[in-house]
Amino acid sequence: MITRLNAPDYDRWAAQIRATGGCRQPIHLRGKVEHWDAVTGQLLHRYTTRHEPDGVLRLPCKTRSASRCPACAEIYRADTYHLIRAGLIGGKGVPETVTDHPTLFVTLTAPSFGAVHTRRDTGPCHARRNAPTCPHGTVMSCTAKHRPDDPRLGEPLCPDCYDYTGSVLFNALAPLLWKRLADSLRRHLAKLGGLALRELRDHLTVSFAKVAEYQRRGVVHFHAVIRLDGPDGPTTPPPAWATADALEQAVRHAARVVSALVPAVDDQPARLFKWGAQLDIRPITLDGELTEQAVAGYIAKYATKAAECVGTLDRRINPLDNLDAFNLRDHAKRLIAECLRLGAIEDLADLRLTQWAHMLGFKGHFSTRSRRYSTTLGALRAAREDHARDHEITTGRLPLVDEDTVLVISEWEYAGKGHSAGDQLLVAALTGARLPDMGGGAR
């Protein structure tokens, strides 16, 4: 830290750090960019990292995961917020008339895979008079009123009874179940409108934005904004028959009927997976109980969370790793072990359970949107990069050039990532970034 502070290029280093927004694990690049005049063959400008601190340029890691890099995940969260909100009230190229389109906030849950410790607003966890004793000798009852930080929350009353196979298979199939739900929605709506499915797109677009959230028990559920638009997306109104009631009816139907099958393998029978019975559907209104800000905030928040709340790892697991070495809670360890066990079965290879064991089987994206939902993350990012580029031009790093006649030659190589411990402290001081957990659990 002292060496860095006393270095003659400290100011340039600090500028790089500010430009990364306090990224915890910036990518280090070594290389150069040259701008040549294609007509005269004259070198207009050369940038090389040779004169940068440590000979590298540091760029933000751009992860979406808050546990890996809070600063970059925060940018992703904010972008997601604006994008979801634009799809609800307009802005960023979406007309304000979108507020008149039928829009629902839908929560789809997983079925039960066994009783888990739960926090309830009213009464204790699992109070049962004459509760049965399971084959492993556990009385299937819990009279505790769990506090919100109780580590037992989400853990099974009896781990030996808990259906770990079902839990990880459901996670693996959740993206397929979602796709089937969306297909079923379209079929149902086409029928309501008296249309053939292939005619539907000439009348109606089903736009959505969804996010996956892990419940404490380790299964994903989905929150989704589902909106009905006309044939050209949010700029066109949906047909009169496509009401919020019609959409709700279609969602209820789809959530009940869609399923995904896992074939019988080895000693396991075939299993059919469906959504859980708990289905929450609420209209989104500007002034009602569920506002567009609340929904956008909710979706954006979960877009940056992985499965950490379940106590799993935030990186891939090698099947040869000794799980006992990771200091995991028993429930997370058993979920991961089940992924690795099923992942080794050839007939289940498509589910890629080994690669996604650290996600407890879920291999989907945390937040996804249909093409027509609103603006895109790419558009928001491009706008920000344009802004950064303008800034670079005004500060003299890049020449203002006519892109048609200038040849740009760049050469980059990866030169590492992250910060030394001393740098990390300076980054925190410069940008207000949170320091990583240095181990030992102290914060």
Ligand SMILES: [Zn+2]
């Ligand atoms: Zn980062």
Ligand SMILES: [Zn+2]
């Ligand atoms: Zn309990």
Ligand SMILES: [Zn+2]
């Ligand atoms: Zn048991």
